[in-house]
Ligand SMILES: Nc1ncnc2c1ncn2[C@@H]1O[C@H](COP(=O)(O)OP(=O)(O)OP(=O)(O)O)[C@@H](O)[C@H]1O
Ligand SMILES: Nc1ncnc2c1ncn2[C@@H]1O[C@H](COP(=O)(O)OP(=O)(O)OP(=O)(O)O)[C@@H](O)[C@H]1O
């Protein structure tokens with residue numbers, strides 16, 4: 213059987229006055245039912261554009277899918293009619309955003325907004341849909357759901373709005389929930405509530421989640437698989453454990469080494485990645501990470517490294533990822549102060 | 558070592574300006590409500606806590622960007638709240654501020670050189686020529702090209718702008734810098750660059766930092782001592798090892814357990830404490846212990862009637878809880894129940 217979602221070498225470019233912005237420039241992954249894919253990468257690396265392309269929410273022009281495919285249960289989303297796409301969106305694939313106010317309408321009651329897709333996609337009556345909305349609010353942990361459903365978005369706190377948005381996304385029982393930085397604007401104790409809620413819902417409904425974040429703690433908590441993006445490209449993809457414990461791309465190495473250690477008592481200096489990410493209009497020749505890569509060689513400037521399956525389902529877009537001696541240079545590095553001096557959690 | 562900064566019983570209440578009704582009642586936002594701590598020369602004290610707990614307000618009162626409602630602030634022996642004219646000017650040279658948002662805090666119409674020279678001009682330091690030389694030197698110190706003095710902020714990335722913000726704060730050779738979320742808006746790889754820079758500068762210039770952040774991993778890395786705030790009060794204060802390795806306040810313990818660590822294996826084994834509801838409104842903070850509405854350990858009526866004092870739990874380590882002890886919340890009190898316990902609003 214075809215996987216739930218397959219994204220195959222997707223390229224979404226923006227044609228602007230300043231030039232072609234290669235916002236999503238080679239993204240490949242598969243997502244199975246009940247699983248969570250974590251998407252990480254720095255600001256501007258194309259995480260949101262990838263998600264919006266899957267949702268078919270990017271206006272064309274200025275955007276254009278230059279090549280690649282997105283398949284939902286084996287069927288190409290790109291080839292679907294606009295009507296079919298609309299049926300998929302909100303119904304089979306739902307999205308939640310960092311800022312709930314972008315998808316909550318300030319002039320409608322929360323309950324009405326959750327009921328709306330149910331009437332549209334599930335052909336419920338007004339009354340049935342309202343009752344279902346109240347039930348959904350209760351399920352995401354809103355107290356006194358019946359009364360709260362009558363509130364307007366501004367009467368909710370940030371954490372409650374995010375819960376309401378999750379309720380809205382869950383309304384039609386989607387197969388895939390795409391969450392774009394759902395907790396970035398929230399405090400840690402509220403983030404913990406939301407992450408716990410998403411995990412609880414996933415266990416109950418078997419829905420798949422795409423979790424977009426720049427917080428490696430959040431992906432470690434949520435993800436079964438991880439895709440690391442850099443300058444519009446997927447540079448590494450694999451199981452969460454593989455990506456964290458045997459990363460195969462120097463950008464992933466740099467990200468992990470940039471983090472303050474949470475587990476050692478001896479605080480050495482951090483190891484940042486030098487320099488800045490490139491402009492997506494003027495990408496450097498060869499590997500886009502090359503100019504910042506501490507391991508780059510002359511070949512890196514000549515060839516754009518393809519994303520290659522190195523170890524059964526663990527993919528890397530580094531020219532040398534298949535070279536054990538090269539990987540050992542990272543694994544045996546001594547630059548990371550305090551590495552190995554673990555003192556327990 | 559002598560304390561450079563001593564803060565005692567600091568209070569800052571803002572008049573409520575939303576709604577005539579509340580302001581007529583003389584209601585105030587109790588942003589900071591009796592905060593005491595000291596910062597030794599050359600050390601870094603961290604202020605951490607959730608949004609709205611009063612971190613920035615504390616920093617601004619210390620720097621006299623805001624006038625405190627009550628309390629005492631002493632800097633190098635001087636009574637800061639009494640300083641006038643020349644003395645206040647001199648104090649502001651000694652205590653500089655770095656802001657979170659490198660975009661908003663730099664005037665877009667000024668070149669980097671003008672931005673950096675501004676404090677020198679205000680304080681009448683040096684000739685034009687000398688000021689320019691100092692700017693170039695300082696740009697180099699923070700890792701930027703000295704030729705950038707003629708360029709404008711919009712030409713640069715967030716990390717580069719934050720470097721300019723730091724350079725500007727250093728121009729007058731201050732003794733102390735209040736860093737208000739200096740790396741919160743930056744990507745991890747850039748965040749690590751700036752943290753290293755701040756640490757190097759501290760060494761080089763013997764700086765004292767008051768470091769405000771909500772990111773517990775960053776605070777752990779950079780601070781010698783940590784103060785945890787909740788709703789305008791310090792609930793725990795101590796050396797970073799003590800606070801992180803044996804939190805004595807249930808709020809500190811909850812915060813630490815709520816932050817997902819970037820280590821999937823460990824994250825799978827961790828139990829997290831889910832606090833119910835949101836942080837209460839600082840206009841009407843809860844009676845007794847302000848944390849009692851969310852605290853898994855609260856006992857009534859004690860916690861809702863009597864405010865726990867900040868008392869010593871170990872040498873140099875204080876906590877404000879009637880039941881303060883290392884890891885006060887037992888394992889069976891952690892977990893999901895609170896998720897559906899309803900927001901206590
Ligand atoms: N409509 C558009 N026209 C032109 N460029 C665009 C458009 N939308 C996005 N981009 C560009 O595409 C790139 C990728 O943006 P995207 O929002 O996907 O980044 P991201 O990884 O989600 O970053 P963040 O972590 O900041 O959310 C950016 O450089 C952005 O400026
Ligand atoms: N000028 C002001 N007038 C009225 N209320 C204010 C003012 N400045 C801050 N407050 C309120 O005081 C409280 C503390 O705010 P403060 O900015 O110090 O919090 P913070 O801990 O820095 O939060 P954050 O992490 O969001 O920056 C908040 O409830 C805030 O709304």
Ligand code: SF4
Pocket residue numbers: 807808846847848849850852853854855856860865877878879880881
């Ligand atoms: S004093 Fe009571 S309510 Fe406050 S933190 Fe301690 S146990 Fe909780």
Ligand SMILES: [Mg+2]
Pocket residue numbers: 259260261392
């Ligand atoms: Mg985004």
Ligand SMILES: [Mg+2]
Pocket residue numbers: 612613614737
């Ligand atoms: Mg603040």
